[in-house]
Amino acid sequence: MPWSRSVLRFPPRRQILLASRPFRYRHGRFWIEGVPWEGVVESLGTPVLIYSRERLLSNIASLEKTAKALPIPVRIHAALKACTLPGIATILREAGLGVEVMSEFEYQLSRKAGFTPGQMVVNAPAKARAFLDRAVAEKVALLNVESEEELEVIDALGRRIGAPVRIGVRVNPPLGREPPRGFGGRGSKFGFDIDSGDARRAVKRAASLPGVELMAIHCHAWTRQYAPRRYLAGVRPVLRFLAEVEREIDRRIPWIDLGGGFGSRNLLEASGRRIADFLGPLGEEIRGLGGHRELLLEPGRYLLNDAAVCIGQVLTRKRNARRHWVLTDAGSHILPLRDNVEYYAAPAQLNRGSQRFCIGDALCIPSGVLPGSFALGEIRSGDSLVIFNCGAYTFSLAQHFGGLAPAVALVEGDTWRLLFRRRSPDEWLRWIEDQRP
Structure with missing residues (x-):
């Protein structure tokens, strides 16, 4: 043999x-x-x-092919935290992806790799003031907010420059205190919990501020997920929350940023599943909300691990x-x-x-x-x-x-x-x- x-x-x-x-x-x-x-x-x-390079481009192509088949537009922003090598970041940019960053170091690395601020989503439970100043001044595509204090700071920055800052509010679905392969859990340092009422208060506050433009609800609930049903079970409370809070503020929030959390492509496919098993049902549920919606994804492991x-x-x-x-x-x-x-x-x-x-x-x-x-x-x-x-x-x-x-x-x-x-x-x-x- x-x-x-x-x-x-x-x-x-x-x-x-x-x-x-x-x-x-x-x-x-x-x-x-x-x-x-x-x-x-x-x-x-x-x-x-x-x-x-061949495998990395193949992973990107598999995700893009699935995204293009969905009934809603999809923006893919690769999570730079998964690999902070400039050479890899350049390949991601050349493949047409956006980028997600969590620090000024990653922001600068992305700029050197050729990404523009308009291709960047900024996430982090806390961000240094100098980094916030730069992200706002250079007009990143989306700045996700995770605390009330940060929301007030960004509002003040937007009013100072005379242009509202595009923000998302990070929310946490009710997954339990320590959900299997969950990201955070109840009362964590990330975002605002839906079931406590903190998420609703944060969204309403953001909708009332003149220095910000509320563009997205952001949720990153899972890590290394291989079970589509479990993944969708975590997403559905977020979509219900979005529909409810939109009625309360009388305003549509057009972007739904669900971060990453997908497992490695090779292991996913070894188990007989595909990324389409996650995104296909998800696209249909988002379309069911009505109006123009866009899905933002921030994959890291799926693109890079294998x-x-x-x-x-x-x-x-x-x-x-x-x-x-x-x-x-x-x-x-x-x-x-x-x-x-x-x-x-x-x-x-x-x-x-x-x-x-x-x-x-x-x-x-x-x-x-x-x-x-x-x-x-x-x-x-x-x-x-x-x-x-x-x-x-x-x-x-x-x-x-x-x-x-x-x-x-x-x-x-x-x-x-x-x-x-x-x-x-x-x-x-x-x-x-x-x-x-």
């Missing part, structure tokens, strides 16, 4: 990860598009993040009690082990047989086990591992704890280029020395 076909003995989720283009095995050797794994590793070392892998080197093996461990240099300082990670690992070079093991890192913290670990055949110290689903919330959350941010490469067909150069310890220490007063 060819090594690439032997992958099919593993569960379908891993089958999708290993068998689908542009990540695939050819004669037991891992390839990213037309580049073998060692073609990058020999130049950049490990650990290294490798993005596939578009990159991390390749790390096995530093040592060990057995402790009943666990077989493989310890790698691809540590939790670059692959955060949060509750919502979706990493899966396999050797970069497949061998005969099968073996399961626990993957850990080399850091002196109880960072847990990388989930979904398996190998085909013997794995030795010095071998390389491919870790899938590393495109979102890895580089942007990388820490200088026990190591430095990894090099990042982008594969384009049969070539690759550097997106971020890993600094050596000497370079980093010299930089620190230079900061002394």
Whole structure:
């Protein structure tokens, strides 16, 4: 049996990860598009993040195709927080997407990548005053408000410049205190709860202020969602609230900003679902509200997560009690082990047989086990591992704890280029020395 076909003995989720283009095995050797794994590793070392341009554009196209089939207009603003690499941001812009930012750093990065303020949605439970001043002065497409104090500040800024600021009000549906895969929950730091009456008061206040133009109701209720019914169950209370509050203020709020929260495309499709299973029913329910409506989406994980892998080197093996461990240099300082990670690992070079093991890192913290670990055949110290689903919330959350941010490469067909150069310890220490007063 060819090594690439032997992958099919593993569960379908891993089958999708290993068998689908542009990540695939050819004669037991891992390839990213037309580049073998060692073609990058020999130049950049490990650990290294490798993005596939083909996969990223495919993810964008799948979302845009679904959006165009809906009965309402859809604006897609990629969540920059998922990956703060300028090279990736440029690809998102060139593909025709807008961008969602949460800080002045992300705002400036987006500008350098070529986005205009009119392509930007600004979110954050709190925003520095200098950032608010800039966002208002440069006229971002939408500024989502999450506190009463912030609403009054933005109103004052709008009156000062003589032009109302386009805002949305973030609301939280009644999902319970700690909903499964929910974002926030009752009484969280985000937005205004619907069931407490705070959301209604905030919307009415916004509608009465001359310095703002109430354009949107914003809700980001889920993270890593794979169940369309659960997703829609969280959205419906928001749509009911919107219809009720519009009657009370006697004004239509034309935009419905539902953020992101969709799972990784490869895992979604491995489960037999498509993004259309979420957006198709959603579009019909929004159309049922009547009048001109536009849907805003802010995807991050769906676009980026399965578009990159991390390749790390096995530093040592060990057995402790009943666990077989493989310890790698691809540590939790670059692959955060949060509750919502979706990493899966396999050797970069497949061998005969099968073996399961626990993957850990080399850091002196109880960072847990990388989930979904398996190998085909013997794995030795010095071998390389491919870790899938590393495109979102890895580089942007990388820490200088026990190591430095990894090099990042982008594969384009049969070539690759550097997106971020890993600094050596000497370079980093010299930089620190230079900061002394």
